[in-house]
Amino acid sequence: MFLRKLEVRDFRNYEQVTLETDAPVNIFVGNNAQGKTNLLEAIYMLALTRSHRAGKDVEMIRWQQQMASIFAQVDKQYGSCDFGLMIAKQGKTAKLNGLVQSRLSEYVGQLNVVLFAPEDLELVKGSPGVRRRFLDIEIGQIQNSYLYHLAQYKRALAQKNKYLQTVYNTAVKHDEMLSLWNEQIAQHAVKLIVKRVSYLRKLSDWATKIHAGITNGEESLAIRYQASLELAEDSDETVLISDYMLKLESMQEKELRRGNALVGPHRDDLLFFINEKEVQTYGSQGQQRTTALSLKLAEIELIKEVVGEYPLLLLDDVLSELDEIRQTHLINTFQDKVQTFITTTSTESIDMKKVKNAASFHVRQGKISRGG
Ligand SMILES: Nc1ncnc2c1ncn2[C@@H]1O[C@H](COP(=O)(O)OP(=O)(O)OP(=O)(O)O)[C@@H](O)[C@H]1O
Ligand SMILES: [Mg+2]
Secondary structure, three states: OOEEEEEEEEOOOOOEEEEOOOOOOOEEHHHHOOOOHHHHHHHHHHHHHOOOEEEEEEEEHHHOOOOEEEEEEEEOOOOOEEEEEEOOOEEEHHHHOEOOOOHHHHHHHOOOEEEEEEHHHHHHHHHHHHHHHHHHHHHOOOOOHHHHHHHHHHHHHHHHHHHHHHHHHHOOOOOOHHHHHHHHHHHHHOOOOHHHHHHHHHHHHHHHHHHHHHOOOOOOOEEEOOOOOOOOOOHHHHHHHHHHHHHHHHOHHHHHHHOOOOOOOOOOEEEEEEEEEEHHHHHHHHHHHHHHHHHHHHHHHHHHHOOOOOOOOEOOHHHOOOOHHHHHHHHHOOOOOOOEEEEEEOOOHHHOOOOOOOEEEEOOEEEEEOOO
């Protein structure tokens, strides 16, 4: 995928910016708080309809304004595509080739991006919620049905939790209600877990290879899905669902006592191992960094494998943070194949000799100008 033109209006600190991005590598240089991350956020949001920074959509709208919008012209394998996202206080609308998309979940995935930012270290050392979010976003952008099951799962889970809370507060119980929610939950939970496990298997294959490359074969990285409720060993989905239901029911008493749904994909996690030792617990800072980098590079390759073309790569302030070996690995990954958008406060810490075909831009107070 190749982004030719980007237009941003009333988005964060940008009033109006139109950029021709015809270079394979685009470097945005500017001091702190000028709008570098905001620009990458706009591209990210156009692709995934939500920001990578937690928060509300209305925060994207430039202060005192009513609506933010982002447009891009992107060359894809089979032709050029126009993407548009309008963010108003009442909600957001996506457009593909000028047509309003009735479901955002079906729009997501037509434009693929991989973002790498310093906070991605949290992927390894942060709370399980960070890793679930990663899985949900990344699987969602290559498989629409995942987002559908996720939404259905969340809906059923919220209903079940509401019911459990009522029982907890009033001690009035209708067992059939719980079975009803569990049945719906099991159906979508099994879909989600199967998709997560299969995604992780592929991601892990790439990540292991890449990690071995970065560490000169000294470290072997493995990724495992940790389910709060194990799926049965069976390939038949009906069997998996009924087994999952039975397991959910065995938790019933405990859940009623606690007034909360205690198990399911919303409580699952993933674990990273280097040479069979858990990275979250035993990994050094450097190993955690390399793991996060390997994951991101693996994502790029996996999107190419599944979608058939490379995503856009957004590097927010990370290149200059990496040592020479990791920087070289990252540059070699995108060079000549992945269109990349890099932000930095200074190009001094980037080995610019290694970066070919780059255009540079200056970012200052929400204005962007072409650099030398
Ligand atoms: N909704 C908004 N409307 C107007 N300005 C905003 C809005 N949201 C954020 N900003 C401004 O955008 C600026 C931050 O921009 P951004 O995060 O892109 O900085 P940056 O160039 O990446 O800086 P750093 O190098 O520190 O990461 C802040 O100064 C903030 O005041
Ligand atoms: Mg920033």
